[in-house]
Amino acid sequence: MSNLSSLARSIGRSRALSPVILLLIWELGPRTGVIPERTLAAPSEVAETLFDLVASGELLSNLLVSSGRVAAGLAIGITVGVALALLAGLSRPGEVAVDPLMQIKRTIPTLALTPLFIVWFGIGEAPKIALIAFASVFPVYLNLYSGIRGVDLRLIEGARSFGLSRAELVWHVVLPGALPSLLVGLRYSLSVAILVLVVAEQINASAGLGYLINNARDFMRTDIIVVCLMVYAVLGLLADWAVRVVETRALVWRPAIVEQ
Amino acid sequence: MDAAVGFSANFSPLPSSSPESVVRLRDFTRRFGDNTIISSLNLDIAAGEFVALLGRSGSGKTTLLRTLAGLDDVKGQDVTVPGSRAVVFQDARLLPWKRVWRNVALGLRGADIRQRAEAALQEVGLGHRLDAWPLTLSGGEAQRVALARALVREPQLLLLDEPFAALDALTRYRMHDLVLALWRQHRPAILMVTHDVDEAIALADRILVLDQGRIVTEQRIDAARGERSAVSGPLRERLLSILGGHEEPTASVVPFRLAAGQQA
Numbered sequence: 009m010s011n012l013s014s015l016a017r018s019i020g021r022s023r024a025l026s027p028v029i030l031l032l033i034w035e036l037g038p039r040t041g042v043i044p045e046r047t048l049a050a051p052s053e054v055a056e057t058l059f060d061l062v063a064s065g066e067l068l069s070n071l072l073v074s075s076g077r078v079a080a081g082l083a084i085g086i087t088v089g090v091a092l093a094l095l096a097g098l099s100r101p102g103e104v105a106v107d108p109l110m111q112i113k114r115t116i117p118t119l120a121l122t123p124l125f126i127v128w129f130g131i132g133e134a135p136k137i138a139l140i141a142f143a144s145v146f147p148v149y150l151n152l153y154s155g156i157r158g159v160d161l162r163l164i165e166g167a168r169s170f171g172l173s174r175a176e177l178v179w180h181v182v183l184p185g186a187l188p189s190l191l192v193g194l195r196y197s198l199s200v201a202i203l204v205l206v207v208a209e210q211i212n213a214s215a216g217l218g219y220l221i222n223n224a225r226d227f228m229r230t231d232i233i234v235v236c237l238m239v240y241a242v243l244g245l246l247a248d249w250a251v252r253v254v255e256t257r258a259l260v261w262r263p264a265i266v267e268q
Numbered sequence: 269m270d271a272a273v274g275f276s277a278n279f280s281p282l283p284s285s286s287p288e289s290v291v292r293l294r295d296f297t298r299r300f301g302d303n304t305i306i307s308s309l310n311l312d313i314a315a316g317e318f319v320a321l322l323g324r325s326g327s328g329k330t331t332l333l334r335t336l337a338g339l340d341d342v343k344g345q346d347v348t349v350p351g352s353r354a355v356v357f358q359d360a361r362l363l364p365w366k367r368v369w370r371n372v373a374l375g376l377r378g379a380d381i382r383q384r385a386e387a388a389l390q391e392v393g394l395g396h397r398l399d400a401w402p403l404t405l406s407g408g409e410a411q412r413v414a415l416a417r418a419l420v421r422e423p424q425l426l427l428l429d430e431p432f433a434a435l436d437a438l439t440r441y442r443m444h445d446l447v448l449a450l451w452r453q454h455r456p457a458i459l460m461v462t463h464d465v466d467e468a469i470a471l472a473d474r475i476l477v478l479d480q481g482r483i484v485t486e487q488r489i490d491a492a493r494g495e496r497s498a499v500s501g502p503l504r505e506r507l508l509s510i511l512g513g514h515e516e517p518t519a520s521v522v523p524f525r526l527a528a529g530q531q532a
Binding site: 162163165166167168169170171172176180181184185187259260261262263 | 337338339353354355357359361363364365366374375401402403404417421
């Protein structure tokens with residue numbers, strides 16, 4: 009008896025309890041007809057659809073197309089962001105030239121540029137990649153720039169007292185000191201890139217997760233839509249994990265990581 | 269014993285420049301806006317001399333040290349400092365992203381920098397922490413790395429900016445011995461900024477007291493280190509009274525009185 013009651017108590021305290029209950033209600037809703045299936049498919053059906061999509065290779069091929077867009081957009085965005093941050097962070101004229109423009113850019117919501125980008129780049133791959141690139145520039149720029157400016161002046165002074173040249177100072181002190189900030193920016197850029205991907209893929213896509221969702225919407229296949237939402241979530245988690253792996257390698261000197 | 273100390277009652281502001289001086293400042297003045305930090309300062313430090321610089325906060329000690337370190341611009345002023353100099357700051361200022369030996373090797377040139385860094389670290393007793401990360405070092409260890417990093421350059425002038433102020437008493441005494449041993453081995457001229465009168469008396473050949481940007485006292489100590497207990501008492505009294513820090517502690521204590529109603 010006491011075993012049973014302690015089990016009940018530990019279940020009652022478990023953080024998994026409320027998601028499980030939600031899942032149960034979600035499952036029961038469509039099955040009993042309380043929720044029409046065209047409104048929301050039951051989890052069991054979603055799982056089945058997921059299995060089918062994986063088995064047919066449809067999910068993987070579309071996922072690869074979407075990942076390719078994110079990778080291309082991020083590569084451009086991060087490169088431009090890093091270049092601009094170095095320019096603004098390491099030189100006064102660079103700061104005067106670059107920073108005001110970046111602050112103006114920050115006030116424009118990237119997604120509001122979608123119509124303009126369609127006019128400029130058409131409805132192929134180019135506007136999708138351009139939107140992702142444009143959105144991912146700023147987090148990298150802002151964090152790296154403030155990271156460079158925030159490097160401990162006492163360390164710079166200490167290194168300067170040993171006769172380091174300006175280039176050596178930048179290489180040995182400023183850039184390693186700004187690296188943690190760059191990684192924070194990178195993490196933001198990754199999540200922004202996935203956010204923009206979702207919207208960009210709604211533009212006349214013939215492949216990719218967005219294409220899958222649009223198609224499913226036309227046929228009211230809520231099960232496929234839910235599968236795609238799950239994939240988006242997994243993409244976000246993977247992006248976060250990737251940056252964390254880079255962090256543990258690049259910031260190995262930090263005590264929290266050293267002690268592990 | 270007074271003879272060994274040689275109190276100089278009227279201190280001459282213009283020392284005769286000896287040919288072997290490595291540091292030479294003449295009529296050196298430093299202003300920030302309307303604030304004059306250092307005014308008309310003359311200073312000579314001989315090769316291999318150990319000089320301690322005492323002064324209250326705001327007396328210009330740090331500004332003087334920064335000038336000698338070449339960290340501040342000295343345009344148009346009569347300042348001579350040797351080309352090879354190194355600084356040990358109060359906070360060790362190690363780069364946390366470089367392993368200990370790379371910190372020591374920072375800015376060194378040549379093929380054998382790893383060996384040189386290793387030798388310097390062994391000299392300060394840290395041969396076993398070559399590949400440690402600086403943030404895992406204790407305060408005393410970090411300061412010893414900073415000493416190794418300064419000495420590996422074989423400087424003619426070693427500048428110490430309150431290097432032991434943040435350390436506990438026992439570690440501080442060990443560091444005193446280490447600094448003296450390294451100084452005897454390498455013979456750089458040393459200027460050590462400190463606020464600790466006893467530390468200055470224990471280590472230095474000559475003690476300078478800086479106040480409001482001027483050297484107000486210069487005191488040479490001729491007694492050998494370790495045989496200074498006889499002279500240190502009166503010298504400490506004198507230096508403390510010049511520094512203005514030697515007030516009777518009771519004078520500033522306000523006696524605590526119970527309010528009339530609370531009296532038993």
